[in-house]
Amino acid sequence: MEGVDHLADERNKAEFDVEEMKIVWAGSRHAFQVSNRISRLVANDPIFEKSKRAVMSRKELFKNTLKKSAHAWKMINELRLSDEESIRFRSFMDQPGFVDLHWGMFVPAIKGQGTEEQQQKWLPLANNMQIIGCYAQTELGHGSHVQGLETTATFDPQTDQFIIHSPTQTSSKWWPGGLGKVSTHAVVYARLITNGKDHGVHGFIVQLRSLDDHSPLPGITVGDIGMKFGNGAYNSMDNGFLKFDHFRIPRDQMLMRLSKVTREGKYVASDVPRQLVYGTMVFVRQSIVSNASNALSRAVCIATRYSAVRRQFASQNGGTETQVIDYKTQQNRLFPLLASAYAFRFVGEWLKWLYTDVTQRLEASDFATLPEAHACTAGLKSMTTSATADGIEECRKLCGGHGYLWCSGLPELFAVYVPACTYEGDNVVLQLQVARFLMKTVSQLGSGKAPAGTTEYMGRAQHLLKCRSSVKKAEDWLNPGMVLEAFEARALRMAVSCANNLSKFENQEQGFSELLADLVEAAIAHCQLIVVSKFIAKIEGEIKGKGVKNQLKNLCYIYALHLLHKHLGDFLSTDSVTPEQASLASHQLRSLYSQLRPNAVALVDAFNYTDHYLGSVLGRYDGNVYPKLFEEALKDPLNDSVVPDGYHEYIRPLIKQHIRSARL
Numbered sequence: 001m002e003g004v005d006h007l008a009d010e011r012n013k014a015e016f017d018v019e020e021m022k023i024v025w026a027g028s029r030h031a032f033q034v035s036n037r038i039s040r041l042v043a044n045d046p047i048f049e050k051s052k053r054a055v056m057s058r059k060e061l062f063k064n065t066l067k068k069s070a071h072a073w074k075m076i077n078e079l080r081l082s083d084e085e086s087i088r089f090r091s092f093m094d095q096p097g098f099v100d101l102h103w104g105m106f107v108p109a110i111k112g113q114g115t116e117e118q119q120q121k122w123l124p125l126a127n128n129m130q131i132i133g134c135y136a137q138t139e140l141g142h143g144s145h146v147q148g149l150e151t152t153a154t155f156d157p158q159t160d161q162f163i164i165h166s167p168t169q170t171s172s173k174w175w176p177g178g179l180g181k182v183s184t185h186a187v188v189y190a191r192l193i194t195n196g197k198d199h200g201v202h203g204f205i206v207q208l209r210s211l212d213d214h215s216p217l218p219g220i221t222v223g224d225i226g227m228k229f230g231n232g233a234y235n236s237m238d239n240g241f242l243k244f245d246h247f248r249i250p251r252d253q254m255l256m257r258l259s260k261v262t263r264e265g266k267y268v269a270s271d272v273p274r275q276l277v278y279g280t281m282v283f284v285r286q287s288i289v290s291n292a293s294n295a296l297s298r299a300v301c302i303a304t305r306y307s308a309v310r311r312q313f314a315s316q317n318g319g320t321e322t323q324v325i326d327y328k329t330q331q332n333r334l335f336p337l338l339a340s341a342y343a344f345r346f347v348g349e350w351l352k353w354l355y356t357d358v359t360q361r362l363e364a365s366d367f368a369t370l371p372e373a374h375a376c377t378a379g380l381k382s383m384t385t386s387a388t389a390d391g392i393e394e395c396r397k398l399c400g401g402h403g404y405l406w407c408s409g410l411p412e413l414f415a416v417y418v419p420a421c422t423y424e425g426d427n428v429v430l431q432l433q434v435a436r437f438l439m440k441t442v443s444q445l446g447s448g449k450a451p452a453g454t455t456e457y458m459g460r461a462q463h464l465l466k467c468r469s470s471v472k473k474a475e476d477w478l479n480p481g482m483v484l485e486a487f488e489a490r491a492l493r494m495a496v497s498c499a500n501n502l503s504k505f506e507n508q509e510q511g512f513s514e515l516l517a518d519l520v521e522a523a524i525a526h527c528q529l530i531v532v533s534k535f536i537a538k539i540e541g542e543i544k545g546k547g548v549k550n551q552l553k554n555l556c557y558i559y560a561l562h563l564l565h566k567h568l569g570d571f572l573s574t575d576s577v578t579p580e581q582a583s584l585a586s587h588q589l590r591s592l593y594s595q596l597r598p599n600a601v602a603l604v605d606a607f608n609y610t611d612h613y614l615g616s617v618l619g620r621y622d623g624n625v626y627p628k629l630f631e632e633a634l635k636d637p638l639n640d641s642v643v644p645d646g647y648h649e650y651i652r653p654l655i656k657q658h659i660r661s662a663r664l
């Protein structure tokens with residue numbers, strides 16, 4: 001029934017102040033107010049309607065994205081939205097497109113790697129969208145191995161220009177978002193060659209298309225790489241290819257904040273670490289962690305509301321059928337995902353802080369925390385995106401058959417989200433960066449250099465390598481110190497075990513490649529410890545609102561104990577817990593599920609998502625699922641006519657043939 005809240009009973013059960021939880025989720029009262037206002041602004045504008053994406057052709061979808069992006073830009077200007085509001089606006093628009101790369105990578109690359117002069121020249125143009133840019137790093141032959149890029153930028157002292165060239169087919173740029181059909185400019189990563197010497201990969205601002213008629217400039221071959229996974233979904237994005245044929249750019253279009261080429265062609269490296277050329281990726285990886293909590297919370301919101309609406313099988317006393325959310329199996333799959341959404345939110349907040357901190361330090365020429373910032377952004381990007389992609393698919397299954405319907409919102413969410421496990425660094429490749437960092441830290445233990453930041457616990461190796469968990473009863477698993485100690489012992493012991501195994505190899509690189517799988521496991525254990533510890537830090541801080549802290553505590557321990565259960569092999573094999581303690585953890589987890597159950601719907605309401613943003617019949621705020629499923633079905637183009645197109649050509653002849661042969 002229209003106007004009736006089918007989830008009202010669920011909402012009445014909540015034991016906490018949902019409005020205060022909304023503020024905790026948003027990060028601050030101000031952030032909540034911005035999100036709340038902007039999400040409704042987008043939802044109420046018919047231009048941003050998105051339910052027909054699945055039945056649009058690629059060209060229609062692409063044009064629809066252009067239309068939405070242009071309309072969004074007009075509104076952002078007319079309403080004079082701040083940067084923060086504009087970011088929220090684009091995110092609630094919820095349609096991947098070239099603007100994501102323009103604002104998300106092109107502009108940050110110029111800010112991070114351009115000199116003051118270059119910023120003054122290019123940023124006003126980019127900020128007014130008089131030029132549109134993308135980030136062209138990956139090539140057909142190399143994505144992960146950035147040092148293996150083949151595109152060359154050879155300095156020509158005669159003309160004071162760089163000649164950008166794609167010497168092989170595999171050197172063609174391949175994948176950059178926004179490149180295929182829209183971008184007028186790109187930050188292109190190419191091997192810098194001066195006086196015949198290869199100085200490795202550097203960034204260059206390159207104009208690709210005419211600003212008059214949008215045609216590619218002479219020497220540029222550019223286009224879209226074709227359809228990607230899923231209908232609709234990420235196909236709104238024009239991921240592109242790009243080939244250069246001795247294309248010339250002025251010398252001052254090399255991004256020269258980190259190193260320079262003089263008029264004479266002399267390469268001048270500054271004293272900052274060369275890895276800063278990867279700075280844009282660090283920035284984006286950091287933002288991907290918060291995005292993971294957005295995507296996972298959307299899926300969890302849909303699955304939770306629907307699990308409360310959906311009923312299967314009579315209850316034991318023969319009354320109404322059981323809400324599927326009451327099955328312990330459903331809770332065991334759903335509630336850890338709900339907890340993960342909150343966990344990723346808080347670790348994302350912390351990572352943002354870490355990123356801001358390292359940026360300020362770099363500006364003051366303090367590079368000490370750069371390796372940790374790289375390891376944290378890489379590892380947490382990897383861990384949270386993998387868990388989120390798996391979590392969205394789990395939410396689809398939690399919704400049974402209807403989860404497979406496009407209008408559940410879950411197939412598209414999955415299709416759009418899953419490449420996050422690959423872009424901005426393949427998730428395995430990134431964990432190996434964490435592993436390198438951990439191995440280095442372990443090798444320095446005892447050298448007098450105390451590990452700091454997220455590896456501070458390694459400085460307590462003497463204790464952590466020997467200690468036995470003191471958990472004796474199920475409630476002990478609600479003790480933050482005991483939980484942290486188990487996670488620290490597991491992470492440290494896995495890292496030390498890898499380091500010991502590595503030391504058995506004469507050649508460290510060979511040892512590393514033999515032990516890759518174990519190293520990735522150790523890196524994941526370290527990242528999980530970070531997430532657990534940041535969640536615990538959150539619940540130990542000041543939190544307002546009736547019952548809010550209590551709910552967050554439950555979620556925190558569900559997150560931690562579910563991880564313990566899932567990776568029990570690690571915890572047992574490292575002697576970080578005993579089988580008895582593991583069984584107490586499972587007992588505690590079940591109790592936490594029961595405590596969470598009455599609050600489940602309210603906890604997803606706290607995400608404050610509009611029905612527009614959720615884009616799901618199953619996740620509707622009012623829970624009015626069944627009539628709306630029918631409405632959606634009737635909107636399908638196949639239902640435009642009762643007798644389908646093709647009946648006379650293909651169905652009728654079959655049936656008639658059958659009748660004729662039956663008569664024989």
Ligand SMILES: CCCCC/C=C/C(=O)SCCNC(=O)CCNC(=O)[C@H](O)C(C)(C)COP(=O)(O)OP(=O)(O)OC[C@H]1O[C@@H](n2cnc3c(N)ncnc32)[C@H](O)[C@@H]1OP(=O)(O)O
Nearest residue numbers: 100104137143144145146147275278282374423424425436
């Ligand atoms: C808005 C969302 C839309 C998203 C659209 C998507 C966009 C993209 O996908 S853009 C392309 C993204 N591409 C990647 O992420 C490529 C992944 N590969 C890499 O980042 C690197 O090549 C690498 C980290 C895997 C390896 O780097 P490399 O220098 O070739 O090799 P080393 O292993 O020898 O590293 C040397 C040294 O530098 C440290 N390091 C590496 N990266 C960074 C960094 N970003 N910041 C700081 N330090 C870094 C590395 O750990 C090594 O340190 P040491 O062991 O101490 O020598």
Ligand SMILES: Cc1cc2nc3c(=O)[nH]c(=O)nc-3n(C[C@H](O)[C@H](O)[C@H](O)COP(=O)(O)OP(=O)(O)OC[C@H]3O[C@@H](n4cnc5c(N)ncnc54)[C@H](O)[C@@H]3O)c2cc1C
Nearest residue numbers: 135136137138142143144175176177419422423424425428
């Ligand atoms: C949707 C999407 C958008 C993208 N947008 C952009 C963009 O805007 N700009 C841009 O420049 N790029 C972009 N990319 C490219 C992206 O960054 C790369 O695809 C990514 O970095 C992975 O590199 P790869 O494709 O070379 O994978 P590969 O490295 O070829 O990975 C293949 C397999 O090999 C494994 N592997 C590779 N190296 C190692 C190793 N050393 N040890 C162990 N295993 C290894 C990986 O784990 C993986 O299983 C995008 C990609 C996608 C899918």
